[in-house]
Every structure is written in structure tokens, then in C-alpha cells.
Amino acid sequence: MPIILDxxxxxxxxxxVGGLLCAIAQLLVVRTKISxxxxxxxxxxxxxxxxxxxxxxxxxxxxxxxxTVPIIGFGASLAKGAIEGAKQHGFIGAFSGGLTATALGIxxxxxxxxxxxxxxxxxxx
Amino acid sequence: xxxxxIHKSKxxxxxGKDSVDYARHNSHYVTHTLREMPKTALTHCKVTSKSRQTLxxxxxxxxxxxxxxxxxxxxxGPVGKYFDKVFEENIKIPFEKEELSMLKKAITLCIDKSKLxxxxxxxxxxxxxxxxxxxSCFAARDLKIPFFGLYSACSTFTQALASGASFINAGxxxxxxxxxxxxxxxxxxQFRNPLEYGAQRPPYSQWTVTGAGCTMLSNGGxxxxxxxxxxxxxxITSATYGKVVDFGIKDVANMGGAMAPSAxxxxxxxxxxxxxxxxxxxxxxxxxxxxxxxxxLRDLALEQGILLGKNYTxxxxxxxxxxxxxxxxxxxxxxxxxxxxGFILEMIKxxxxxxxxxxxxxxxxSPQSVLQGESIPGICHGVVIEI
Amino acid sequence: MQxxxxxxxxxxxxKYVEAVSPKTAMLxxxxxxxxxxxxxxxxxxIIFELYTLAFPSVSEQAIIGFTLSTIIIIAVFLTGIGVFDxxxxxxxxxxxxxxxxxxxxxxxxxxxxxxxxxxxxxxVKFFSVVGPVLVNGIVWSTVAGLIHSIINAVVG
Numbered sequence: 257m258p259i260i261l262d263x264x265x266x267x268x269x270x271x272x273v274g275g276l277l278c279a280i281a282q283l284l285v286v287r288t289k290i291s292x293x294x295x296x297x298x299x300x301x302x303x304x305x306x307x308x309x310x311x312x313x314x315x316x317x318x319x320x321x322x323x324t325v326p327i328i329g330f331g332a333s334l335a336k337g338a339i340e341g342a343k344q345h346g347f348i349g350a351f352s353g354g355l356t357a358t359a360l361g362i363x364x365x366x367x368x369x370x371x372x373x374x375x376x377x378x379x380x381x
Numbered sequence: 382x383x384x385x386x387i388h389k390s391k392x393x394x395x396x397g398k399d400s401v402d403y404a405r406h407n408s409h410y411v412t413h414t415l416r417e418m419p420k421t422a423l424t425h426c427k428v429t430s431k432s433r434q435t436l437x438x439x440x441x442x443x444x445x446x447x448x449x450x451x452x453x454x455x456x457x458g459p460v461g462k463y464f465d466k467v468f469e470e471n472i473k474i475p476f477e478k479e480e481l482s483m484l485k486k487a488i489t490l491c492i493d494k495s496k497l498x499x500x501x502x503x504x505x506x507x508x509x510x511x512x513x514x515x516x517s518c519f520a521a522r523d524l525k526i527p528f529f530g531l532y533s534a535c536s537t538f539t540q541a542l543a544s545g546a547s548f549i550n551a552g553x554x555x556x557x558x559x560x561x562x563x564x565x566x567x568x569x570x571q572f573r574n575p576l577e578y579g580a581q582r583p584p585y586s587q588w589t590v591t592g593a594g595c596t597m598l599s600n601g602g603x604x605x606x607x608x609x610x611x612x613x614x615x616x617i618t619s620a621t622y623g624k625v626v627d628f629g630i631k632d633v634a635n636m637g638g639a640m641a642p643s644a645x646x647x648x649x650x651x652x653x654x655x656x657x658x659x660x661x662x663x664x665x666x667x668x669x670x671x672x673x674x675x676x677x678l679r680d681l682a683l684e685q686g687i688l689l690g691k692n693y694t695x696x697x698x699x700x701x702x703x704x705x706x707x708x709x710x711x712x713x714x715x716x717x718x719x720x721x722x723g724f725i726l727e728m729i730k731x732x733x734x735x736x737x738x739x740x741x742x743x744x745x746x747s748p749q750s751v752l753q754g755e756s757i758p759g760i761c762h763g764v765v766i767e768i
Numbered sequence: 769m770q771x772x773x774x775x776x777x778x779x780x781x782x783k784y785v786e787a788v789s790p791k792t793a794m795l796x797x798x799x800x801x802x803x804x805x806x807x808x809x810x811x812x813x814i815i816f817e818l819y820t821l822a823f824p825s826v827s828e829q830a831i832i833g834f835t836l837s838t839i840i841i842i843a844v845f846l847t848g849i850g851v852f853d854x855x856x857x858x859x860x861x862x863x864x865x866x867x868x869x870x871x872x873x874x875x876x877x878x879x880x881x882x883x884x885x886x887x888x889x890x891x892v893k894f895f896s897v898v899g900p901v902l903v904n905g906i907v908w909s910t911v912a913g914l915i916h917s918i919i920n921a922v923v924g
Contacts, residue, residue, distance in 0.1 A: 263817065270813045271806035274866070278805025279798045281861035285581070286792045289632070292580060292864050293897070297904045299865065304905070308912040321813035324832060325839070325866045326805070327901065334905045338913030343920065350913025354906060362902075364837040365871045366894070368844040373878035373890045376848035378576040380452070380470055380566040380591065475883035575880035577847050578897060579856015579863045579872055585789040629778030630785060638785040673789060680788075756778075 266320065273322030296327050303331025308339070333357050434647075435621045435654035436543070438550040444615040444729075444766065445556075445597040447722030448491030450483045452565075452591035455711075455719065458701045463723040464592075465490050477511060480564035483593040484509070484520045488560050491595035491722070495556075502526050502597075503554035506545045508537035509562045510589075510714050511571060516562050526558065534743030535640075535669045536623070537561045538594065538718040539762040542739075543620030545598045546764070555602050562593035563713030572633075572748055586634040587671045588707035590700060594718025596726075615729050619655055619765045623647040625745065627758035633751050636712055637674020640742040643759030644670060645681045647740055651763045652687070662692055663734040666725070668717035668741030668761075669697040671709030696720035696741075717741040729768060737766045797860060804855065804862030812839050812866075836867055843868035847875040873897035 281295050290298075306312040312332045315323050323329050334354040341353020355362075449464045456467040468483055484507070492499060505524070507517035508531035521528030533540040541559035548554045566576055568589040574580045598617065626643035644667050652658065659665065670678055675695040682689050696717045697710035721739060728734045740763040751757070816835040823831065846852040852872045856863040863869055877896045881889040895902060 267810050267813055271810045274809025275802035275806025275862075278859075278862040278865045279802040281865045282798050282801035283794075285861055286794055286797055292861070293900055295861070296864065296869075297900050300901055300905050301908055304908045304912055308915065321809045321816060321835070322806075324836070325809045325812045325868075327865055327867065327870060330867055330870070330901075331905055331909070334909035335912040338909040339916045342913040342917035347914065347917055350910050350917055353913055354909035358905075360833040361836050361840060361867065365840050365844070365874055368841050369871065369875040369878050369894065372844050372848035372875045373882055373886075376850075376879055377472060377882065378566070378876070378879045379472075379850050380476065380564075381576065381853075477883075570880060574897070575873075575876040577850060577853045577872070577876035577879055579853045579859075579869065579876075581792075581857055581860040583789075584792055628781040629774075630782065635785060635789060638789065642781070677785070677788065680784075 269318065270320055270322040273319035274325060277323070277326045277328065299326065299328045300331035303328035304335040307332040307335035312336075330358065330361070434623070434650045435619055436547055436550075437619045438546055438617060440550045440552070441601055442546040442549045442617045443599050443601045444617065444726070445497070445599045446491050446494035447594065447596045447726040448487040448489075448494060449594045449719040449723035450487045450490065450592055451715075451719050451723075452483075454565075454705065454707075455590060455592050455700055458699075458705065460699050460720060460724040463727050464719060465723065468591075476564050476566035476570070477516065480509065480511070480562050480567055480591075480593070481516045481519050483564070483591075484516050484560060484562035484595075485523060487562070487593035487595040487718075487722075488520060488524060488526075488558055491558060491560070491597050495597040495599070497556055497597070497599075499524060499526065501556050502558050503556055504529055504545070504548065505558045505560065506531055506541035507558075507560040507562075508532050508541060508714060510534065510568050517560070520560070533760055533762065534745050535563075535712055535714050535716065536741040536743030536760055536762050537714045538721065539620075539668070539739055539741040539764050540622075542596060542598070542617060542764050543622060543762055546617040546620055549598055549600050552600075554600075556597065556599045558595055558597055560593065560595035561714040561718045563589055563591070563715035565589045565591045565713075568713060572746075582708060583634045584708060585637070585673050586708045587636055587669065587697060587710055587712040588701065589713040590669075590697075590711040590716040590719065592715040592719040594715060594720075594722040596718075596722055613730055613732060613768050615726075615766050615768045617764050618767050619651075621647055621651040621654065621763040621765075623650075623761040623763070625758045625760050627756055629756045631751075631754070631756050633746065633757065635673075636669070636744050636757075637671045637677060637709060639744050639746075639757040640670055640759035640761065641674050641677040641681055643761040644674075644678050644740055644742045645685065647761040647763050648678075648682065648687070648738075649685060651738060651740070651765070655765060657736075657765075659687055659689060659692070662736050662738050664725070664728075664736075665689065665693045665738045665740070666717075666720075667693075667695045668739075668743070669710070669712040670695045670742055671697040671712065673709045674742075699724065714743075729766070732768070735768050739764050739766065800859050801862035804859035805865060806862075808839070808862070808866045808868055812836070815839065839866075839868055840871040843871040844875045847872045848879070852876075870898055870901060 337357025338354035341349030450466045451464045505526040506529045509516040514530050538561045545557035545559045626646045628642045630639040679689045700711040701707040742761040746757045819831045877893045878890040881893040
């Protein structure tokens with residue numbers, strides 16, 4: 257029983273943290289007229305920064321998918337890969353590590369987008 | 382003083398209530414503006430002497446017929462029943478081709494209604510929003526009519542009418558077709574995001590009209606053709622070419638705000654050059670300012686001492702219902718074209734409007750100029766149509 | 769008219785336009801972003817838990833990868849059938865901030881330019897929207913890696 261309660265608590269935390277991040281981004285959209293592309297980049301760099309100073313690990317342990325699913329998690333795993341690569345292979349690893357760590361996500365996104373491009377046509381609204 | 386002249390034009394479609402009240406009621410910004418902005422704020426727009434922007438046509442330039450083609454969304458709007466043809470989306474062809482076929486359909490419909498032959502058309506004045514105005518070029522190629530390509534963004538339609546009327550007045554041409562088209566999907570691709578990209582628009586943005594309209598102008602050389610409108614022969618009596626006016630708006634979504642000053646500039650020129658007052662018109666209609674933009678124009682005009690009452694409206698406001706989720710209303714080169722050729726010509730036929738000023742507005746921007754930090758200049762061309 | 773006057777006039781007009789343009793209702797739009805974004809994360813977490821149960825021997829890092837791949841595929845499919853853009857219009861940041869928005873941006877750009885051909889149309893435009901994310905991500909993560917390797921070299 258406690259396991260299920262734990263899981264439910266975890267899901268609530270995930271919902272709250274993920275939702276909060278999106279709400280902050282929306283606040284920026286509504287209040288400052290910054291374009292969504294810029295906000296994505298800001299959150300991405302925030303993720304890279306948090307990972308670089310070593311804080312992101314603890315946030316991830318607390319919120320799990322609540323921070324790995326928003327783009328901030330993508331930035332963090334890029335940085336994590338680059339840092340680990342640098343540890344293992346020196347300077348060369350700093351260049352290859354980030355992409356190696358995120359290769360699965362980018363690969364899946366490109367291949368599935370390609371298939372969808374072949375299969376569907378955009379509809380006028 | 383204002384109240385006296387209001388009921389002069391009883392035939393106006395929107396009349397019925399006190400015009401001052403109407404302006405006050407509909408433009409809830411009026412009081413706000415008057416407080417915020419001193420009268421000197423817009424001195425630029427004051428025309429002290431007659432400008433040379435207005436051309437008067439001493440020879441008759443008749444409107445023979447109009448053809449309008451729209452898509453499903455437009456056909457469900459308040460003036461939807463006045464359009465000649467509704468296009469269903471064809472999934473197989475690109476949107477640009479769909480725009481082209483709409484434009485061709487509008488031109489051929491217009492020619493059919495005017496009972497002329499394609500060989501009678503001396504010139505096609507046409508334009509659209511795509512790069513290098515390809516839709517118009519290809520339509521002219523397919524129809525084999527001599528072609529005069531125009532680009533003035535969303536104000537292309539009145540530019541075409543004004544240019545066609547000028548050539549007819551000068552005696553060079555007998556019959557001239559003036560057409561424009563725009564398509565929501567192709568305009569989105571040209572100026573904004575991919576269609577399936579989930580992006581929010583601010584509530585002050587507008588919706589590009591999918592549609593094409595064509596008007597046939599003639600010098601009336603052949604007397605039979607003038608009976609098409611059941612003994613009403615609408616004429617273009619003057620045309621006011623506009624200046625490019627830039628009030629420094631940089632938000633691409635806020636087209637109404639970018640174009641309203643240019644509409645005011647041309648409106649003032651038109652009124653001072655022709656000598657008409659606002660009440661002399663049964664209808665003053667702007668092209669695609671939308672709800673917000675037309676309210677802004679009311680405000681700006683009021684500051685210059687011009688009260689736009691019930692006889693003023695906007696094509697972008699008419700074309701979509703507020704329930705259709707189109708934000709502030711329609712925009713695009715097709716907006717004024719379909720509303721004019723569908724709705725307004727029908728009203729002229731029924732003699733509900735006797736004197737109309739059509740002022741189509743355009744925002745002269747490109748995706749590059751916006752990214753380079755340029756502001757959005759507006760332009761507005763006006764024509765006066767009388768029966 | 770003097771440049772100074774034009775500047776003044778434009779400033780006034782800008783203030784006026786700013787004042788009369790309707791604003792997005794703040795609280796409802798934040799709430800929409802919140803619940804859609806939160807729900808996306810919750811779905812991902814549930815998928816993660818199910819994968820953990822199904823493949824107990826696989827490392828946590830790999831399962832996170834599978835999870836993200838799954839929701840990316842779902843988002844790309846929703847883009848294809850024309851649902852995701854409605855979600856995006858409804859939720860704003862709730863749709864574009866999660867990795868699903870990244871997938872949607874890529875797929876929608878590819879689909880949009882299909883009519884210009886596969887190579888010069890859709891494939892050239894594939895990264896037209898997500899480009900900044902990839903470029904910034906790669907550049908700054910490399911910088912992060914370099915900083916760490918310098919620190920390692922100096923300290924260790």
C-alpha cells in the first residue's frame with residue numbers, strides 16, 4: 257500500500273512541477289511578448305546551467321518527469337552528456353558527449369517526423 | 382452640430398440609431414484616447430490645402446459586374462450568402478494552386494456575369510500576397526489576358542480599381558478586370574508559422590481571408606452591358622492614392638494598429654479633395670482593419686474632427702462572425718475584394734447604397750524586414766463609387 | 769516633420785495602441801498551460817513506471833530515453849492528424865515547453881513544405897523552427913563540458 261501512495265504523491269509532484277514550469281513560460285509569453293522560440297532557448301540554457309553547476313541532479317530526483325519532459329530537461333541531458341564525455345575523453349568528449357546523450361530523442365524525432373511528412377498533409381484551418 | 386446631419390443618408394444599411402451614440406457606444410476607447418492624447422499628437426495627418434493624391438474621372442468608368450469566390454469559413458460568416466461560389470478544400474493540390482484556381486474562378490465568373498468575352502478584356506489588373514505575386518501571374522497566363530501586376534499588400538484591390546479606372550478614363554482601355562486573391566494557408570506559410578505548429582496568437586491578431594474577388598470596369602461603350610445591374614450603373618468617380626504612413630508599430634500581429642494611421646491619412650485626403658463630408662456617404666468601408674483597427678480609426682478620426690458614425694464599417698469586421706474564432710476579423714488582399722464584389726455590389730444593386738468610399742488598407746512588411754527590426758508601414762488607397 | 773517630433777508621435781501612438789489592444793486573460797491562460805503541461809509530464813511519468821515494470825533489468829537512464837521517445841512519437845502523430853496545433857492554441861506554453869512541442873515544431877515544418885518536394889522543401893525546412901534549440905543546446909552544452917574539463921585539468 258505505501259508504494260502506491262508514494263507513486264501517487266510522485267505523480268502529484270510531477271504534475272505540479274511540470275505545470276509550474278509551463279505556467280512560468282506562459283507568463284513570459286503573455287506579459288513580455290518574447291517569442292516562444294526565445295523562451296524555449298532560455299529554458300534550455302537554464303537547464304544546461306543548472307546541470308553544469310551540479311544542481312539539476314537533485315531537482316530531477318525530486319520531480320522526475322516534471323523536469324525531464326520540459327525542454328529544461330533536454331538542456332540538462334545535453335550538458336550532462338558533455339560533462340561526462342569531458343571526464344572520460346577530455347576535450348574531444350565535450351564536443352561529442354552532449355549529442356551522444358540525446359541521440360535517441362533527436363533520432364526518434366527526426367525519423368518519426370520524416371514518416372509523418374510522407375504520410376500526412378497540413379490542413380487549412 | 383453633429384446631430385443635425387446624421388439622418389441625411391437614410392439609405393445606409395447600418396442606420397437607425399443616433400450616430401454619435403453609435404460611435405461612443407462602439408468605440409469604448411474614445412474617452413480614453415481623448416484623455417491620453419493631446420490634439421497635436423497627430424498633426425501629420427492634417428491636410429491644410431488640397432492634395433494631388435486624388436484623381437477625378439471625368440469620363441464614365443462603370444462597374445459592370447463582380448465575381449467573388451470564398452472558402453467554407455468565409456461562407457459561414459455574416460455576409461456569406463452574398464458570395465458567388467464556395468470552394469471546398471482540395472487535399473491533393475498545394476494551397477498556392479488552390480489560391481490560383483480561386484482567382485481564376487473569380488475572374489471567369491466576373492467575365493460571365495458581365496456578358497463580355499475574354500477577348501473583350503483589354504487588361505487584367507491583379508495582385509496577391511505571395512512572393513512575386515505568382516497567383517496573379519499564373520492566372521493571367523492561363524486566361525491569356527494582358528496583365529498588369531500590382532502589389533500593395535492587402536490594399537491591392539483598391540489599387541487595382543484605381544489604376545483600372547485611370548486607364549479607362551484616359552481612353553486607353555474599354556474593359557478592364559481588377560482582381561485580387563489571398564489564402565489563409567499560403568499566407569501563413571509566407572508570413573508566419575507552419576500550419577500544424579501549435580502556436581498561440583494574441584487576441585488582437587487577424588485571420589487571413591481565403592478568397593478571391595474580381596470587378597469588371599468598363600467605359601460603357603456598348604449600351605446593352607449597362608443594364609446588367611437592373612438599371613443601376615455604379616461608377617467610380619474618383620480615386621485617392623495613399624501615402625505610405627508609418628507610426629512605428631513593430632508588432633506583426635497588430636496589423637490594425639499599423640494600418641489605421643494610413644487609413645486616416647487617405648480618408649482625410651479623400652474628404653478634403655472631393656469636398657464630401659462623412660455624412661455624404663452612405664457607406665465608408667475600410668479594407669481589413671478588423672474590429673480593433675476600425676475602433677482605432679474612429680478614435681484617430683475623432684481627434685481630427687471627423688466623426689465616423691454608423692455609416693462606417695470595415696470589411697474584416699463584416700466577413701467573420703465573432704463566434705468564428707477569428708480574433709479581430711479578416712485581413713488579406715482577398716478580404717476587401719470578396720466583401721466588395723459579393724456584399725457591397727449586391728447592396729448597390731438594391732439601391733441601398735448610393736455613394737460609397739472603399740478604402741482598402743495594406744501593411745507593407747516582409748518576414749525579413751520584421752526580423753531586421755523595421756517598423757510596419759501602412760498604405761491605404763481609396764475609391765469613391767456612386768450611382 | 770522633424771525626426772524628434774516623429775519619434776514623439778510614434779511613442780504616443782505606441783502607448784495608445786498598447787492601451788487599447790486587448791490582452792490575453794492572464795489567469796485562464798496560465799491555468800490552461802499549467803494543467804496541459806502538468807498532464808504531459810504525468811503521462812510521461814506513468815509511461816516511465818510501466819516501462820520500469822516491464823523491463824526491470826534496463827538502466828533508469830535508458831528507460832527515461834524510451835519514455836521520451838514514446839511521447840515524441842505520440843506528439844508527432846498528433847501533429848500529423850492535425851490535433852496538436854489545436855492543443856497548442858489552447859495551452860500555449862503547456863504545449864510548446866515539453867519535449868512534445870519540440871517534436872511538433874519539427875514535424876509541422878516538414879509537413880508544411882512537402883509541396884516543394886522532399887529534399888528542397890520539407891528536409892531543408894525540417895529544423896527551421898527547432899534550429900535555435902539544437903544550435904544553442906549543442907554550443908552551450910559543449911561550453912559546459914569544456915569548463916568541466918578545464919576545472920578537472922586545473923584541480924585534478
